[in-house]
Amino acid sequence: MLRSEFELLLDKTLSPSRFKDYAPNGLQVEGKTDIHRVVTGVTASQALIDAAIEYNADAIFVHHGYFWKNEDPRIVGMKYRRISALIKHDINLYGYHLPLDAHPELGNNAGLADALGLINRSGLQSNVAFEESIGVVGELGEPMAIAAFRCAIERAVGRDVLFECVGDKDIRRVALCTGGAQGYIEQAIAVGADVFITGEVSEQTIHIAREMGIHFVAAGHHATERFGAQSMAVFLSKECGLDAVFIDIDNPA
Known part of the structure; x- marks a missing residue:
């Protein structure tokens, strides 16, 4: 080509x-x-x-x-x-x-939502400056206990995560935005999410989660943003006939 x-x-x-x-x-x-x-x-x-x-x-x-x-x-x-x-x-x-974050099928957020089995999805407006929604809001098929949900996330990203558990409420409605999107926790609260998942955490994020009553997960910037590059390798190989391969350079951040 x-x-x-x-x-x-x-x-x-x-x-x-x-x-x-x-x-x-x-x-x-x-x-x-x-x-x-x-x-x-x-x-x-x-x-x-x-x-x-x-x-x-x-x-x-x-x-x-x-x-x-x-x-x-x-x-x-x-x-x-x-x-x-x-x-x-x-x-x-x-x-x-951002185009790879936001793609509804090949994107980072779509990949994480797929891995968690989210249904009834809509966009999470990550920042009012963006004309397009970047993140995802969706639901689990059935409410999930906190411990089980944590295991599901860790399987999805292949690593231990920071999980700030606020109360003992089961999880059904999930908001997520991969990478360094911890600042969008308030958008997750506004759409009534039980949990907000992103890649990174800031000091103030934990206080917001505790005071606003929303579970918070920092699952790794790199780990949550592998999905798009992985999907693109498959797309370029299967749909375009190219010799394409995803190579993961490990990063604990």
């Missing part, structure tokens, strides 16, 4: 023009013209780039790419080493941030 065709496919699938984002979505570093082998991952770290080089990839697709707002624009140090490795090996780098 030509690089231009590949980018058109990604843009058509993920619709980045619908989002006001913190980094450019799409092609971030240009590589070879023809794309046959693709590595997907969460973050364009040096370790992922090295793995892609070993895999002889033509392109890397990530959720966390480069050139974030307010970062140092100079290509020096760590950024130089990463980008120079991509250029030396003629590897294209594609980054899709």
Whole structure:
């Protein structure tokens, strides 16, 4: 597949023009013209780039790419080493941030909601500045006891989680927004969720959960945002006929 065709496919699938984002979505570093082998991952770290080089990839697709707002624009140090490795090996780098969070089938939030078996889903408006909903609100098929729900989350993300249990109320209505979305706990409260799941936690988040009577889960930024990159590898392989593989670079954050 030509690089231009590949980018058109990604843009058509993920619709980045619908989002006001913190980094450019799409092609971030240009590589070879023809794309046959693709590595997907969460973050364009040096370790992922090295793995892609070993895999002889033509392109890397990530959720966390480069050139974030307010970062140092100079290509020096760590950024130089990463980008120079991509250029030396003629590897294209594609980054899709909020569009991958929000996609209703391939996205991070959709993947976590699928893993938890949520039904009757609607969007959780993560921030009034976004025109599109990023998170998900849904229901479990049956109310679930707290201990059982914690086990379900830990199975879904493959790690221990921080679970702030507020009372002994069973869980039925779930709000979630993957990654660093702990600031959206108030939106979860507003829609009547019994629990809010995200990736990270701030000091004030626990106080809000306790005082407002909502269970809170911080399940890991990396762990909750593997779903989109995993889904994209399957999509690119099955739907597009490319040799695509997800490579997980472990991160405890």
